[in-house]
Amino acid sequence: MKNLVALLLLSLLYLHGTTSLAEDINSDAETLPAFCTSYKCPRYQLIKKYEKFEHRIYNATNWVTTSLKLDFLGIGLAKSFKRLLDYINGKNSEGLVMKMTVPVRIKVPRSDILSTNATMSFFVPPAVDTLPTPLNPDIYVEQLPEISVYVRSFGGYALNSDYEKQAKILVEELEALELSYNSSYGTAAGYNDPLTFFNRHNEVWYMAL
Template sequence: MSYFSQCQYYSVPSDSETMKNLVALIVLSLLSLHCTAAQAEDINLDPEKLPAFCTSYKCPRYQLVRKYEKFEHRIYNATNWVTTSLELDFLGIGLVKSFKRLLDYINGQNSEGLEMKMTVPVRIKVPMSDILSTNATMSFFVPPAVVTPPTPLNPAVYVEKLPEISVYVRSFGGYALNSEYEKQAKILVKELVALELPFDNSYGTAAGYNDPLTFFNRHNEVWYMAM
């Protein structure tokens, strides 16, 4: 991301390994989606239509503020997420541990013994200044039917209540490997800088929507919070 060094106010760290590790995490985490999606009861009976890229999974609702040539500005409704810390090691051990903690929660390891079906996206948030930061997190979206998410039994897991948020989103298809996520993140940042749209560059977010056995119409996203 070296060309960002020319942008002072919107500068982004030049270490491309940050986004590469972010991408590796989201790709690996989705390997478990296919196996877990059918394990638990679908408690969300909301009949309203969701975005097509959510396929059969429940996902957050949003309003499209504006569609630009290469990205979208969305405002997401207030949402609940179940979140845990993520250790960014190069072997992916931290990824497995974090995913397992969240999976245990939706499979009933909570104060009500409530089981929830897998949702999308799997959200990974990583500070852009330090790829080994302990502030990285992994989150599962809590379906809206669960109005008050039960308390996790594992103290390393917590419920995150997000207010309405404004987000710049770049979507892309295919099986996204590290280089492709990095490319898409660069495109998004370049567009935001060119249009002088203020955004929070202190962290990056990757959102994945498909299990590995979905071969067509795959959907991936990179996010930056609007300011």
Template sequence: MEIKYQLLSLLLVLGTSQATEQEPDVPDVYQKPKFCGQLDCPIYRLVKQYDKFEHRDYEATRWVRTPLENDFFGLGMVKSFRRLYKYITGSKAKEMKINMTVPVVIYKPRNQPPAGNSTMSFFVPHEVQDPPQPTDPDVYLSDSPAQSVYVRSFGGYALDSAYSKEAEVLAEELRALGLEFNDSFYLRSGYNDPFTVYDRHNEVWFVAK
């Protein structure tokens, strides 16, 4: 049973849990992107559409994060996903369940130091104004200020190697256009559960300077 659970968890970290949830409480004027499905996701404004990537301005957001240990078999991702999933399903100071959101974001340092270690994050939905504190010492809440990012999207089932390759392609495109960005890390964002076969959506982000 434990092996079966770990395999399912590993599948989940390739995407996210797209179970049906109530529509998020976001402004009526904002048109949520199709790739968010029925789940809440961060609000952004499209600054410019380039040929192979986008420039977006995101509003300030809140995330629940946990360290991520990178290993060949992906067991670190299973453990990180499990910690975050336990938090949103009730493992916190207040027994309050939080809806699943997208994307699941993984912070990937490219140069160490000073980029730091990898983390996995769940977006805290807009409807949760005062999220409870986690009880797990390896899980914590973190606020991200409004930021401008360059985003490259791609489809299909994506392993870590695919995200890394797409990040390198995006970095080359940004340099070729003379666009400044923080190249010490990138963010990999997954939007789909492992059972979604068609129209899968994945992204890599670089923070603009």
């Protein structure tokens, strides 16, 4: 995940202080991983736990996604996050307001830090049966099938250099174990708002082949 700009802390500043008075459509009872805390997050099955990473199979999921212009100041991150936040706050065809979920997912080609193919996504919980159409043409809905993913988790306030370091460790482990993965892009996943000081959870992903 070479030079991955995944400064999710900057983007998640928007989350703190954003309130929603809409009906809670995420109130269905279910057991989710502890690192999701009070947020809804995608469900998965743990296939195998290695020393430094996990192999997970994620259920089919829905996401809202927008393009991400990568830059060294994080301006593109903030703009993409705001577009997605507007969508879940009711700027969609149904005026539907949805609670914030985790993770905030950033997908970036490994080869180019300033690639125009980078994206940012919000997870849409299953309680939303039909995804409203985005009003902003820069946002689109993704319906992902079941996916197989190698995941390395780590804690702390994660900056760009931290995601790069952890992604490199994951790649080294996958190659040492001769596990096939999609090397064309990597994914960073952030789970916490800036005012969560302890037990922070961050992940880097590579798709298993």
